[in-house]
Amino acid sequence: MHSDFLVADRDSLYLLPPSVQEWLPANHLARFIVDIVAQLDLTPLRDAYAGRGCKAYDPAMLLTLLFYGYATGTFSSRKLELATYESIAVRYITGNSHPDHDTIANFRNRFLGELKPFFIQILSLAHEMNILKIGKISIDGTKIKANASKHQALSWGHACKIEKQLKEEVDSLLRQAELADQSTIPDGMSIPAELERREKRLEAIAKAKCEIERREEERYEKEKAEHVAKLAERERKAQESGKKSRGKIPKAPEPGVKDRDQVNLTDEESRIMPVSGGGFMQAYNAQASVDLDTMLMVAVHVTQHTNDKLELQPAFDELKKLPAKLGKVEEATADAGYFSEKNVELCETEEIVPYIAAGRESHNQSLADRFSEPEPLAKDADAVTTMKHRLKTKDGKAFYARRKCTVEPVFGVIKSVLGFRQFLLRGIENVTGEWNLVGIAWNLKRLNVLRQIMA
Incomplete structure (x- = not known):
């Protein structure tokens, strides 16, 4: 050698x-x-x-x-x-x-x-290391594939069709079993095995139909309550203004199961969700609140909702669980998926200055649009008008722009670098725990970088 x-x-x-x-x-x-x-x-x-x-x-x-x-x-x-x-x-x-x-x-x-206490304890350690002091956050959600195929989803209409077919096949098999002459039974067929297979499928279909009915009832009761609230708010505004409310009267929800209502046979708590770029995926909606200065995830939760409009309140609820020494959220930014009058008012109630996009931003804005200041705000402007005005100011534009270099890169690293694109476990409770684990892992990885930068 x-x-x-x-x-x-x-x-x-x-x-x-x-x-x-x-x-x-x-x-x-x-x-x-x-x-x-x-x-x-x-x-x-x-x-x-x-x-x-x-x-x-x-x-x-x-x-x-x-x-x-x-x-x-x-x-x-x-x-x-x-x-x-x-x-x-x-x-x-x-x-x-x-x-x-x-x-x-x-x-x-x-x-x-x-694992939730460890998530909070690690954030406390970050504070003791003089790395974390919460004040400004960015909130966003990302769809993560469930441990289930969308092809295992069963709709109400298809379930009824298959159920009818299986029952007819069971009746046919039972008639063949009663015949004294076994010559009519095809070679290799075991009637008991065929009956058992169909009975198991019928049992699974019955369970799926019960779950679809339960969800539909839950959906109807929720939408009915929201409809009553909308009518009451419409009446209140009419009485305050002394004028008849304009616009169409909110349509009452319709009860009953629809043919397209479905449930997944592998993970019934997951949902079919639209994904960016088009198409659909059997998934959960994973939410995160990210500190703007450190890119640490300071609150996480998982939802079955396909959009983000209802996720601001749960995010704030998670933030309230943090120790007071970590600081209080003063400003929060989120994309247009979180925009609603209710969410803007919620931020005001929580004494958080909101920067929530009211619509999609156009690309390649002109210099005039990028660097211009809006007209002065009217003194009697409501919360939504005030926020929209804030987003048109130079400072507002700069603050909202930080969302793209904080929470979005966090999701990008978790999915594309670490490769966490699918939950290993099933059920909302288990995937919530796993998302907590992902949040802890990200924070530890990020903290290790931040401590070396500060050293």
């Missing part, structure tokens, strides 16, 4: 046992996450173990493993198990131990609903 090369010597024995502390550089993300988890209050997790049987892996190690996995784009428990052998960083986290994928998956499923 040529003497000028360094040989990869795989046979020499270590004179001293190797130390995992020597495996990673000082500022490595894995080291940072280990240090952060060591400062979290893990008492609820540790107390959940009964102490019987074989010793369990330390919850701190498994939690760190999950956080690091989601922060580096490794979400599958099987891939995390493989990483305990192949990844130096993961071997550092696990102390050279190898929890199997069942252990990792069971830990995640068991404690997924208890």
Whole structure:
């Protein structure tokens, strides 16, 4: 072998046992996450173990493993198990131990609903590091694919059609079974097996129809209440002005299931949602409030609503759960999907200055439009008019423009760099927990960068 090369010597024995502390550089993300988890209050997790049987892996190690996995784009428990052998960083986290994928998956499923306190504790640590002080935020949502195919969605009309067909087939099979002459039964057919298969499908269809009916009833009651409220508000404004209300009278909602109403057989709590660029996807709507100065996610939640108009109040509710020391939101920006008179008034009630686009912005604006100031605002302007005027000012335009370089890049990195485009779990409760996990992972990854910048 040529003497000028360094040989990869795989046979020499270590004179001293190797130390995992020597495996990673000082500022490595894995080291940072280990240090952060060591400062979290893990008492609820540790107390959940009964102490019987074989010793369990330390919850701190498994939690760190999950956080690091989601922060580096490794979400599958099987891939995390493989990483305990192949990844130096993961071997550092696990102390050279190898929890199997069942252990990792069971830990995640068991404690997924208890991650919210850690989300808040990590934000508190960011505050103690003099990195985070909440004041200005950007709110947005992104559609994330459910662990279900849209082709597994069953509409009411199709369900009724298939149900009728299956019942006819069951009747036919039962008649064949009653015949004494078995020669009419095709070769290879097992009537009991065929009956069992159809009965299971009928049972699934019946369950799906019940869920569609429940949703329809829920939808009707909600829309009926909204219709009554609209009529009352219309009457109130007419009495205040002394004039008859203009415009069409709000149409009352119609009860009853429609043929197009549907439910997904794999994850019935997911919804068919339109996606940017056209088309539809079986998905959930994941929401995030992002601090403008640090790009940290300070509040997250998941909804089944296909649009964002109803998500401002839940976002504010999540923000209220944060400790007072983190600061109070003073200004908030959101795109046109959040615009409504009700949402603007909500911001005023919460003492938050809103910057919510009232419509889509046109591209390639002229210099006059970009740098001009609007006419002075009338003294008696309402909340919506005031906000629209604010967005036309130079400062308002500059503030709203920051949305595109804060919350949108966060979603871009999570989806395109880390590769989190689909939930692994099913059901609104589970995907909410998983979105919390994604938020924690993003914040840890971002904090590791920010602390080095500030050092």
